[in-house]
Amino acid sequence: MEEILDSVVIGGGQAGLASGYHLQKKGLQFLILEANEQAMGSWPHYYDSLKLFSPARFSSLPGLQFPGPPDHYPSRDEVIRYLQDYKNHFLLPVITNQRVESVEKNGEVFKIRTITGDTFQTRTIINATGSFHSPFSPVIKGQQTFKGHVLHSSKYRNPEPFIDQRVVVVGRRNSAVQIAIELAELSRTTLAIRQPVQLVKQRIWGQDLHFWIRAIGLDTFPFGRFGKKVPSTDTAVDLGEYKARLAEGKPDQLPMFTSFYTDGVIWSDGKMEPVDTVIFATGYRLNFSYLNPIGALDSEGNPLQVAGVSTSVPGIYYVGLEGQRSFSSATLRGVGADAQFVVRKLMLHLKN
Template sequence: MEPMVIIGAGQSGLAAAHAALRAGLRPLVLEAAERAAGSWPRYYDSLTLFSPARYSALPGLAFDGDGERYPHRDEVVAYLEHYAGELSRDGAEIRTGARVGGVTATDGGFTVHLQDGQSLSATALIAATGSFGHPHLPALPGQETYTGRITHAACYRAPQALAGRRVVVVGAGNSAVQIAYELAEHSRVTLASRAPVRFVPQRPLGRDLHFWFRLTGFDRLPLRRSADPPASPVLDPGRYRDALRQGRMDRRPMFARLAGDEVEWADGRRERVDAIVLATGYRPHLDYLDPLGALAPSGHPRHAQGLSSTHPGLGFLGLEWQRTPSSNTLRGVGSDARHVVRGLVARLPRRNVAQGARRGD
């Protein structure tokens, strides 16, 4: 029996493996993809971090180079793969190409069923698959009649595929604004959202906002659980608001309905639109836990700060607003990982902790 199995080798799973090693365990990490980098290789091409490199590292390994730069997607992928290699050298086992099909409870913990037919037993389990695999696709009035293209930001890669088209980006968060801004160089773009976009300067008083977060302790503020967490503001280096003011893209209240190849706006005007990009967020990607009864009907886990309320040996990582405002970010998941691993270790029989430390010797 494995003392601790971690499902997912993205930033959350790797942070969990680091915490498990420091707790004296030798964790087994299962990753469905062929690379230990989570969802990062599948994000859109131009994605850059909202936080500088010095504030974006996982525990125990800093980003190379200028700490004030904002790493782009491919840098993060390389960093995570390097981090996974360091964990492997320290004793963690990371299996790629290992997709989990389901998890069932046993008297001693859990059985993890892989889609290739294998099964593994574990005393403790951490679900660290994040949410990228489960994009939120809200029902749009009239979408069954719409003849244009509807896609989610999870499927967006580069603006060239929509060049010269009339595009509506639905959302008011960082991804919505970044994608709309990028598309506006090639297409006519409108941001549609139920509430206005809330911008905050990315570098107030000449320092990145995350410097002030660290100084004031904002990133570590405890949060009360909420079924509807607050929307994050858009970090603006100055160009996004300028683009709106200069008319390179515009923002409108959410449209009322779709009809044929048209969008009907809230004021009753109708307009032909070629494509709609839904930057409407994600939901926890935890369907493999359905057999356990550990999830609410909404698909969200039943938990308190990442520790399951239904199964003592089960933990969660990578949930938005799990414990603090930075819970599902590179800069914040390490703290959550330590908390969850400590909580699970406290519930493990001492013999399993000792066996985990010896496994592989």
């Protein structure tokens, strides 16, 4: 008879590894299912120059300090190495190449099936997959007639393929601004925006922004715990030169274009401009479709949950959702606290 586990974590990135840490501390029988060949989450797929916006001192998962000088800002590759080291350090039971295809509920037990045909039975599930693999791009009039290149920022790696091109980046948050500033070194680049970019300083009075966020409690204040939505922020962190670069028009900012035409875009003032490439830095959408048949999602596919605890299906939990319990819930520095909270709730469920 197939073993019934205490918990299965879906996703082996930062949220899944943090969940595994707390499950292991409680002595539970669990597995972490990772869709890819290694447990590194989405980090290998991000653009080459990406750096954390929080310094190493504020960027650790529970139980293992991020290596290096505490005030340096880790690169994408440093994060990848850290996640691998984290998994190995705690000997977390990760099974790779196990993308979840379906979830069934039989009484108090869930049956998980992956695309390889493997099945796992468990009393609880922690969903920790993030949303990187479900990029969102708006549908813009005339896009099907455009002969240039259109891509989502999830496919962007570095500026070399765009040298001397006319590029439009859609968006105004961190990824959009960082990509556009990088591209502006080698191409003529514009940020297409609904509202002007708003920057916040990375260092204030000699301390990193995250020091102050933590000091006043915003980083950990459990909004979601009380059913209150975490206030959204639509700003970009200034890594030092962003304000000056934007003031110089490298890149410039223009109101969002209204439509495409064959050779380019049509701006809000009616001007038609030839464009080589449009990059949508417009975020991601959750994709927990395998949970829909058991009633865990609303009509728009979003999880029915408060603070990471399902409100419709007992035994279903989440870690890594944006705004799940605090401003930092979807970040390397925030998933540990949310995982600890969720595992406490999970333990109570197992005891009932």
